[in-house]
Amino acid sequence: MQSDRVRGRLAPSPTGAQHLGNARTFLIAWLHVRSSQGELLLRVEDLDTPRTKSWANQQAIDDLRWLGIDWDQTAPLQSSRTDRYLDALEQLKRQELVYPCTCSRTQIEACSSAPHESFLDGVVYPGRCADRSALDAPKLDAQGHRYAWRFRFSQGTMQWIDDYLGPQQLDAKVSLGDFIVARNYGPPAYQLAVTVDDHEQEINHVVRGDDLVYSTYRQLAIYRALGWEPPGWLHVPLVVGPDGKRLAKRHGDSRLSYWREQGVRPEQIIGSLAKSLRLTQTDAPIGSKDLLAIAKNKQQWWLDIPRGPWVFDQDQNNHSE
Ligand code: GLU
Ligand code: ZN
Numbered sequence: 545m546q547s548d549r550v551r552g553r554l555a556p557s558p559t560g561a562q563h564l565g566n567a568r569t570f571l572i573a574w575l576h577v578r579s580s581q582g583e584l585l586l587r588v589e590d591l592d593t594p595r596t597k598s599w600a601n602q603q604a605i606d607d608l609r610w611l612g613i614d615w616d617q618t619a620p621l622q623s624s625r626t627d628r629y630l631d632a633l634e635q636l637k638r639q640e641l642v643y644p645c646t647c648s649r650t651q652i653e654a655c656s657s658a659p660h661e662s663f664l665d666g667v668v669y670p671g672r673c674a675d676r677s678a679l680d681a682p683k684l685d686a687q688g689h690r691y692a693w694r695f696r697f698s699q700g701t702m703q704w705i706d707d708y709l710g711p712q713q714l715d716a717k718v719s720l721g722d723f724i725v726a727r728n729y730g731p732p733a734y735q736l737a738v739t740v741d742d743h744e745q746e747i748n749h750v751v752r753g754d755d756l757v758y759s760t761y762r763q764l765a766i767y768r769a770l771g772w773e774p775p776g777w778l779h780v781p782l783v784v785g786p787d788g789k790r791l792a793k794r795h796g797d798s799r800l801s802y803w804r805e806q807g808v809r810p811e812q813i814i815g816s817l818a819k820s821l822r823l824t825q826t827d828a829p830i831g832s833k834d835l836l837a838i839a840k841n842k843q844q845w846w847l848d849i850p851r852g853p854w855v856f857d858q859d860q861n862n863h864s865e
Contacts, residue, residue: 549579549581549583550580550581550582550583550748550749551577551584551585551745551746551747551748551749552573552576552582552583552584552585552747552749552750553584553585553587553619553695553742553745553750554570554573554574554584554585554586554587554608554613554615555587555588555589555738555752556570556589556604556608557589557590557592557596558588558589558590558596558597558598558601558604559595559596559597559600559812560595560597560600560602561600561603561605561799561800561801561802562600562603562607562608562736562790562799562800562801563792563797563799563800564783564791564800564813564817565692565753565782565783565785565790565798566800567608567611567800567817567854568605568780568783568817568820568821568854569751569752569753569780569812569860570608570611570613570782571611571613571814571817571832571835572751572778572820573594573751573752574614574841575588575823575835575836575845575846576749576778576846577749578836578839579836579839579840582746582749582756583616583617583734584593584614584615584616584695585593585615585616585617585618585619585747586605586608586617586618586619587602587618587619587741587744587745588601588605588619588621588622588736588739589622589734589738590621590623590730590739591622591623591732591733591734592728592734593623593646593731593797597780598749601621602742603801603832606757606801607800607801607804608803610800610810611800611810611813611814612814612832612833613832614833615649616734619741619745620672622737622741623731624797625737625741626731626732628740628744629726629732629736629737629838630726630732632734632736632740632770632838633725633726634765634799635770636678636693636695636725636766637678637681637693638676638678638695639769640677641694641695641696642678642694642695642696642725643673643674643675643676643677643678643680643693643694643696644673644675644676644678644680644681644689644691644692644693644728645669645672645673645691645694645724646682646684646689646690646693647669647672647673647695648693648735651672652667652669652670652672653667655670656668656670656673659722662722663792664714664758665758665759666718666720667721668709668719669694669716669721669722669723669833669858670719670721671721672697673694674694674696674722676706677729677788682779683727683730685728689728690727690728690729691727691728691729692724692726692727692733693724693725693726693727693728693802694722694723694724694725694726694763695722695723695724695735695762695766695769696722697716697717697720697721697722697765698765699715699717700717700733701713701714702714702716704713704760704761704763704774704777705775705805706757706760706762706778706779707749707776707778707846708778708780708794708846708847708849709754709757709779712760713815714758714761715764716722716761716762716765718861720758720761720762721733723762725766726764726816731804731818733740734759735759735762735766735827737765738763739763739766739767739770740774742763742775742814743767743770743772746826747798748775748776748779749775749776749777750775750776750777750778750779751779751780752779752780753777753779753781753782754780754781754782755782755790756779757779759830760777767816771818772858776854778846780846780849781849781850781851781852781853781854782853782854782855783836783853783854783855783856784855784856785855785856785857786855788853788855788859791856794860795856796859797856798856798858800813809829810831810832811829811830811831814829814830814831814832815827815829816834818835818838819839820850820854821848821849822848822849822850823835823838823839823842823845823848824838825827839852
């Protein structure tokens with residue numbers, strides 16, 4: 545049974561250093577839970593091997609603590625929960641909601657007629673293997689094939705309401721295409737792991753970057769298939785460089801660990817984030833607790849977050865000055 549109390553999570557991926565964009569999303573997630581007397585879980589999402597770096601796990605924790613973002617519980621690493629994800633996969637197999645796909649990336653790209661830029665969220669899987677049954681898997685295994693388990697979207701419009709973006713709708717089968725939940729080699733995929741975790745860890749409100757808006761359709765389809773109650777979702781704009789592209793090395797070093805080493809104070813970072821969220825009028829340094837007090841005094845403060853990405857200009861926001 546889900547309680548009415550908000551239960552959110554911080555879900556860093558230890559695939560590299562956490563940067564200003566991650567900090568902004570974590571700060572919003574933290575303020576959202578703490579301004580509504582909720583509970584917050586830290587869950588390190590370390591399934592994305594081999595991109596996961598061993599040093600990045602502890603560093604993400606150090607970054608959060610340094611910023612003054614705390615949590616109430618720590619979830620086990622995803623890499624220790626593979627059996628839970630595989631259990632869910634079995635349920636999807638029994639319902640014939642997944643099928644083994646042996647296509648290579650090249651085959652998939654060759655099959656899709658549309659230019660890649662026209663896709664909303666990656667190449668739409670053209671459905672080459674969709675006639676297969678889950679029961680075909682043992683034969684493929686015996687023949688030594690590598691395959692991915694694809695989730696079979698049903699046709700028709702899916703709808704959900706984002707707490708910041710408002711109503712969302714899409715024919716996911718057409719616009720996104722069947723998606724990967726696991727492979728017969730390697731760990732289960734993000735879409736399955738995050739859904740099982742959010743459900744089992746009783747997360748009822750998810751705050752994350754809007755690069756994951758389309759993933760929400762995929763996760764919602766898994767919730768429905770497994771008969772689980774989905775959480776609420778709130779997707780926030782990303783941080784970009786002056787060229788409008790997602791924050792990257794060429795925009796200057798925006799790693800939190802770098803600033804920490806340079807002697808930047810966390811209050812300086814929270815200060816500029818606070819202004820970017822329209823919680824304060826200036827980017828004067830402020831601690832996370834003081835910012836929380838401001839958020840608590842403002843009904844649904846997150847609705848005031850400026851629409852569209854926040855442009856971070858290293859030269860104008862030079863924290864190391
Ligand atoms: N671990 C993911 C990331 O760092 C977040 C996944 C999620 O919030 O659902 O991008
Ligand atoms: Zn295929």
